[in-house]
Amino acid sequence: MTANRHSRRDFLRQAVATGAGVGALSTGLTPFMAMPVWAKDEPPIGTWPAGSQGSSVGIGVAVPRTGTYAVQGEDELKGWELAVEHINSGHELMKKISPKTTKGVLGKEAKLYVADSAAKPNDAVQAEQRFITENKVVLMTGSTSSAVAVALNKLAQREKVLYVTGISGSNDTTGKDCVRYGFRQNFFGQTAAAAIAPVLVKQFGKNKKAAYMTPDYTYGHTVTKAVQDATKADGWTTVTNQVSPLGAPDFSSYLLNIANSGADVLINVNWGHDAVLSIQQAKQFGVLDKMKLVVPYQVPFLARETGGLMQGVYAATDYWWTIEDKYPLAKLFNAAFEKKYNYKPEWGAANAYVSFAHWARMVEEAGTFYPPTVIKTYEKGETIPSLVGDVHYRPEDHQCIRPVIIVKGKMQKDMKGKEDYYDIIEIVPGEGLMQKPDAFGCKLGDYT
Amino acid sequence: MFTWANFFSQVFNGLALGALLALISSGLTIIYGTLGVLNLAHGAMFMMGGYAGYVVYDATGSFTLAVAGGALFMLVVGVVMERIVIRHFYQRPHEDQLLVTFGISIVMVEVVRLIFTSLSKTVPPPPLLTGITSLGVTFYPTYRIAVVAIVAVALLVLYFILYRTKLGMIVRAGIEDSEMVDSLGIDVYRVFMIVFGIGSMAAGFAGIVNAPVVSLTPDIGEAILVQTFVVVVIGGVGSFPGAVLGGLIAGEIISITSMINPGYAYVMLFAAMTLVLVLRPYGLLGARGRE
Amino acid sequence: MPSPRRYLAELLTALGLLAAPFVLPHLGLAPNTANRILVWGLFGIGFDILFGYTGLLSFGQAAFYGTGGMVAAYLLTRAGFPSVWGALLIGMLSAAVVGWLVGLIALRRTGIYFAMITVAIGEVFYFVEFNPLADWTGGENGLPGVPTPSLYLGFTTLHFTSGWALYPFLAACYFVGIVLALRIVRSPVGAILSAIRENPLRATAVGHDIHSYKLTAFVIAAAYAGLAGGLLGILQAFMPPEAFIFDTSGQLVMQTAIGGPGTLFGPLLGAAVWLSLQDFLQGALGLGSAWKLVLGVVFVLLVCFLRHGLVGGIKDLWRLLFERKRAETEAPEEATPIRAAPDSMPARAREGDLQAGTILEAKGLTKRYGGLVANSNIAFTVKAGELRGIIGPNGAGKSTFFKMLTCEVPPSGGTIVFEGQDITGKGVTEVCQLGLTKSYQVNQLFTRLTVRQNLTIAALADLRGRFRLDLFRSLEKIPGLQERVQHTLGLVGLTARADTPVSVLAYGEKRRLEIGLALATSPSLLLLDEPLAGMSPRERVETVQLLKSIARGRTMIVIDHDMDSLFELVEWITVLQEGRVLTEGTPDQIKSDPAVREAYLGGVHA
Known part of the structure; x- marks a missing residue:
């Protein structure tokens, strides 16, 4: 009897039952019951309409500001802050993505409530629950890992408050753990693998020996397997797969195994600080001189933090700022971001920005904050603009169909500025790259 | 995937890992043995030493100065911490000591995060020690080989201080029987302060020496602390030779298990600890004594 | 003594939760x-029994929190287990079992x-x-x-979903948890747990199997953690993996x-302070990542x-404000005069035919520490009902000899037979359970507890045996306990001080309590290691009276340096010198024995 399987009738009955059974203990529910006005077909649900009756609407952000993923968390936060600023001021870029936006969302000022999740699902859920009850937020976001995204997905469905992911690379977020109330704008690990594999074969040739470094969690294993599967047809073999725990302080043992494995290519699936550290140490062990490094899913700030080690390295990414030559919206975004934060945005911030812009668009189109209507607007699957060209959300699993950008680290001599780290090798369209919506057993659940 | 070449390189790698663990653990164990205080902030001190060194490196560009700066800074931090906080806890239950040092470790980590953010910082190895050296069977980063040598020297210095000086005599006597030292009319508190300083310095020194290997984040201390506990439990609490032996054993276990199945490296480490506890509850070189 | 105040804590908790x-x-x-x-609070109840009551500070409770939570969540999400209540219970039991296994190693x-x-x-x-x-x-x-629980009441079903609707369920769990915990800490087991915290050595010596009690506390803590873990899953409809991490234990x-x-x-x-501060610092003050630093x-x-x-x-503030006056009016009595108790407390019943025979016999008892010989080939026999003294110059090996007799240290050679049973190599707890115990040269008391609690702990060992799991039994319901404690209080003259914490007792009172602890275990053979040490002349006279009165119907062996008192007290004296028996005899014989003089004076010359 999962919460998300409750029908609306269930919800009401249970509210009444609890009210009767434990008396006024259910005071938390009474405000909803007593709410005087709502349209007949839009009964109160989640934080609706309480959350959007004032002059502003709240958005809850649970993002890591301490712990392993703090760097990526702060980056995402910048994207959201900029988006909110643009929504409230009716910035030109925001209007390009959400044409009906004037100032605010449906005329209401958007307000961010931010809490540190330390990349822990537990803390993230705790913070968002607080935002829901105290601030009646109409939208939740945050996550730098799928564990958080999945947890917030489930919370969104239970509390009937919309959730858009920040960073989440696992298939499950819009796969077996997908929900009606959750949307993912970024692509995921398997997509990245599917996009980069052909490029690798093209660049390095057939019948190569690959060594893998896999972080020991679902995301890592999924990506490793996806790359293995996608290159198998071209005769690539796996000579070793080094699985390391999250947050490993030292990769020397794994790197020695790799150094002695005779591989041609090193495919490093590690993420966050683990990626930085493993690449730095791979350099120390001379592994990078022996074999080509590939990072199937690029990590924000990786090039900055590894100091030149990404030169010549292939990676898939959601966003790299130099695509601005091709996409005018990206140019606008880069300019606005750099003006505010004094550096070029990375993909964490870009994704964060776009996910909000899309949400603002959907709410404006729906003309209401009533979540089922907003969800149905997403589910129309209209083609809408983003920083990387036109995209659309799939109604079946709420995954955004968007391109994957393959980049290659630039050599020092070719860099045209200190932040010019990558060449854009290829922009692979999302259609056909993303797995079928039913591939990972997605069942979205109820609207109400 | 077993080859002899890989096996030997892993054995050597275990030595490198173990040497570092030995150095950090010996700081912890000396402090514990002498003062009877288990310093849960030891991992944070390891981290802080690295950052202190980073600051010096950033300002001067000299790795040698960075090492000296990191170590000295932690000596000062240790002495100050002993005078301001730890001193008031000698008469209080062990549990209070654990709590306060645990609290201090959180404060240290978060102060560093406030100043340096969570972005990792890198201290490059000195130019002479960059690159790779052939060990015959395998190639190994030159700096890591140097770390083994540096740590060996540091351990020898500690050994000399502990076994060849008057201070060391008092410290070791204190580990055997703290009441006896008390009754000898030695200014125990001064000794305690110095020992705490030396122990902290060992952690800080290890932190900066290790910085070119791992790159710094505010969280690196925590994982190290847990491993240090395992080392100390295996070797015997309060025993300097035990810390060295325990460190090397732990390093080899991690390294050799990683060769077979990396996912089990830490599980094996803890299994070894459990085994030692069952067979020799006081550790390999520990004496029945301080609890 | 049941009184309305007895259930005050329970009542206030219920009111507070409502x-x-x-x-x-x-x-x-x-x-x-x-x-x-509430979830943290429940998690903490078990931990408090382990840490606050038993004194075992564990930084690994997350293991049980996670185990209980994962088992419950697995049953409910993947195994299709139908009952939330059942899953919580199974989760809790699994955590307890895991706790037992871990406890075997950690303890x-x-x-x-x-x-x-x-x-x-x-x-x-x-x-x-x-x-x-x-x-x-x-x-x-x-x-x-993870689904939420519901309760079918016959006419309607309560669904505990989230927010205040889930609260009654968690509050009920917490309430049951706290009621059970209060029962536990008020039970004999609870009393023994605090004895372990205060002085594990003495808790062992009065005859409690402290290892088993510690393991009990560890399992209880694990069970609470397991239940709390299960509730965490329900609370957030999701069982997080980081329930297992070090931070959870640390928090x-x-x-x-x-x-x-x-x-x-x-x-x-x-938990209330922590969580509200965390919200406040991040929310109201907007401290961002600095919240953890603050x-x-x-x-x-703190x-x-x-x-x-x-x-x-x-509590301290309360005492400072309201109880100081009371303390002033109730000035402590000047050293209670010791009355010889009308009926000396009976030593435990012994088999009739042994009554007159030998109660203790040591043969060839030897103790070596490395190359140092503390005791060498001692032959020593005590008859039932005897009052024996042991003297000897410093370093004669008296204390070591006692430690071997009470099995605190194993002998390097020789045998000890107590009441016809070979006790060589047994543990101190076991020997105490057989009726042989010792009062210590240096006080070994349960310092933060009251005099009454001290004696209760000692008496429990005899009345309940070395280990018993009467977790929910009230102390008052143990037959003979109150009488035993009251009697011992009277015997050692501390009746008026019964509810005073030991830490504020005068030295002489502490010495008497030290003897009282040994007495309360109702030993048939009582060893007293320098009972007069550090006492004023007046206190010595009183204590000798005390010892005389308790010697009736009991066998005692006394070590002391105060010859005059000892000669007055005992009937037969054994003299040890350099770890050997020098001589034995009546006080008069010993006084006039030149060899004894030589031993004491010779030590000075040499």
């Missing part, structure tokens, strides 16, 4: 925060070693959850979709220390200045 939903919203506390506080050591081992074991669980068991636990994603420790250990309610208060500083200051946490601080 009032919370009406009061807390006005304080700006969200229902989910209240629910979380091999105490103090700091124990703390380190628990840290390490906690980490193992995290790695195991993440890697080998990822198929069951969901690895880093945890187990989402529990910090919350308990902030709230006040040894109070059962401390963890709840600590909490860390607050914690360090540990430094408020030694027993907030609850302890409130």
Whole structure:
């Protein structure tokens, strides 16, 4: 009897039952019951309409500001802050993505409530629950890992408050753990693998020996397997797969195994600080001189933090700022971001920005904050603009169909500025790259 | 995937890992043995030493100065911490000591995060020690080989201080029987302060020496602390030779298990600890004594 | 003595839990925060029994929290188990079983070693959850979709979903948890747990099997943790993997220390402070990532200045304000005069035919420490009902000899037979249970407890045996306990001081209590190691009277340096010198024995 399987009738009955059974203990529910006005077909649900009756609407952000993923968390936060600023001021870029936006969302000022999740699902859920009850937020976001995204997905469905992911690379977020109330704008690990594999074969040739470094969690294993599967047809073999725990302080043992494995290519699936550290140490062990490094899913700030080690390295990414030559919206975004934060945005911030812009668009189109209507607007699957060209959300699993950008680290001599780290090798369209919506057993659940 | 070449390189790698663990653990164990205080902030001190060194490196560009700066800074931090906080806890239950040092470790980590953010910082190895050296069977980063040598020297210095000086005599006597030292009319508190300083310095020194290997984040201390506990439990609490032996054993276990199945490296480490506890509850070189 | 105050804690808890939903919203506390506080509070009850009551500081409780939670969540999400209540129960039991296994290893050591081992074991669980068991636990994603409980009442069904609707369920769990915990700490087991915290050596010596009791506390703590873990899954509809991480254990420790250990309610208060501060610092003050720094500083200051946490601080303040006057009016009596008790407490019944025979016989008793010989080939026999003295110059090996007789240290050679039973190599607890115990040269008391509690702990060992799991039995319901304690109080002249904490007793009173502890175990053979040490002449006279009165119907062996008192007290004296028996005889014989003189004076010449 999962919460998300409750029908609306269930919800009401249970509210009444609890009210009767434990008396006024259910005071938390009474405000909803007593709410005087709502349209007949839009009964109160989640934080609706309480959350959007004032002059502003709240958005809850649970993002890591301490712990392993703090760097990526702060980056995402910048994207959201900029988006909110643009929504409230009716910035030109925001209007390009959400044409009906004037100032605010449906005329209401958007307000961010931010809490540190330390990349822990537990803390993230705790913070968002607080935002829901105290601030009646109409939208939740945050996550730098799928564990958080999945947890917030489930919370969104239970509390009937919309959730858009920040960073989440696992298939499950819009796969077996997908929900009606959750949307993912970024692509995921398997997509990245599917996009980069052909490029690798093209660049390095057939019948190569690959060594893998896999972080020991679902995301890592999924990506490793996806790359293995996608290159198998071209005769690539796996000579070793080094699985390391999250947050490993030292990769020397794994790197020695790799150094002695005779591989041609090193495919490093590690993420966050683990990626930085493993690449730095791979350099120390001379592994990078022996074999080509590939990072199937690029990590924000990786090039900055590894100091030149990404030169010549292939990676898939959601966003790299130099695509601005091709996409005018990206140019606008880069300019606005750099003006505010004094550096070029990375993909964490870009994704964060776009996910909000899309949400603002959907709410404006729906003309209401009533979540089922907003969800149905997403589910129309209209083609809408983003920083990387036109995209659309799939109604079946709420995954955004968007391109994957393959980049290659630039050599020092070719860099045209200190932040010019990558060449854009290829922009692979999302259609056909993303797995079928039913591939990972997605069942979205109820609207109400 | 077993080859002899890989096996030997892993054995050597275990030595490198173990040497570092030995150095950090010996700081912890000396402090514990002498003062009877288990310093849960030891991992944070390891981290802080690295950052202190980073600051010096950033300002001067000299790795040698960075090492000296990191170590000295932690000596000062240790002495100050002993005078301001730890001193008031000698008469209080062990549990209070654990709590306060645990609290201090959180404060240290978060102060560093406030100043340096969570972005990792890198201290490059000195130019002479960059690159790779052939060990015959395998190639190994030159700096890591140097770390083994540096740590060996540091351990020898500690050994000399502990076994060849008057201070060391008092410290070791204190580990055997703290009441006896008390009754000898030695200014125990001064000794305690110095020992705490030396122990902290060992952690800080290890932190900066290790910085070119791992790159710094505010969280690196925590994982190290847990491993240090395992080392100390295996070797015997309060025993300097035990810390060295325990460190090397732990390093080899991690390294050799990683060769077979990396996912089990830490599980094996803890299994070894459990085994030692069952067979020799006081550790390999520990004496029945301080609890 | 049942009184309305007896259930005060339970009553106040019930009222508080009922009032919370009406009061807390006005304080700006969200229902989910209240629910979380309850889960942490419940988690903390078990930990407080382990840490606050038994004195075992574990940094690995997350292992059991995670285990209980994962088992319950697995049953409910993946195994299709129908009952939320049943799953919680199974989760809790699994955590208890795991706790028992871990306890077997971790409790091999105490103090700091124990703390380190628990840290390490906690980490193992995290790695195991993440890697080998990822198929069951969901690895880093945890187990989402944990359902909430409902209760069928016949006419309607209560659904405990989230927010204030879930609160009654958690509050009920907490209430049951606290009621059971209060029963436990008021039971004989609870009394023994605090004895272990105060002085494990003496708890062992009066005849309690402290290892088993520690293991009990560890399992109880694990069970509470397991239940709380299960509730966490329900609370967030999701069982997070980081329930297993070190931070979880650390946070529990910090919350308990902030709230006040040894109070059962401390963890709840600590959690309330922690969670509201965390919200406040991040929300109202907008501190961002610095929130943890502020909490860390607050914690360090609390540990430094408020030694027993907030609850302890409130208690101290209360005492300062209201109880000082009472204490002044109730001036302590000047050393209670010792009356020879009308009926000396009976020593435990012995088999009739042994009554007149030998109660203790040691043969060839030898103790070597390395190359040093402390005792060498001692032959020593005591008859039942005898009052024996042992003297000897410093370093004669008297204390070592006693330690061997009470089995505190194993002899290097020789045998000890007590009441016809070979006790060589047995443990001190076992020997005490047989009726042989000792009062210590240096006081070994349960310092923070009252005189009555001290004696109760000792008496329990004899009345209940070395180990018994009467967790929910009231101390008052143990037959003979009150009488035994009251009697012993009278015997050692501490009746008027019965409810005074030991720490404030005068030295002489402490010495008498030391003897009282040994007496309360009702020994048939009592060894007294320098009972007169450090006493004033007046106290000595009184104590000799005391010893005489308790010697009736009992066998005693006394070591002392005060020859005059000893000669007055005992009938037969054994003289030890350099670890050997020099001579034996009546006090008069010994006084005039030149060899004894030589031994004492010779020591000076040499």
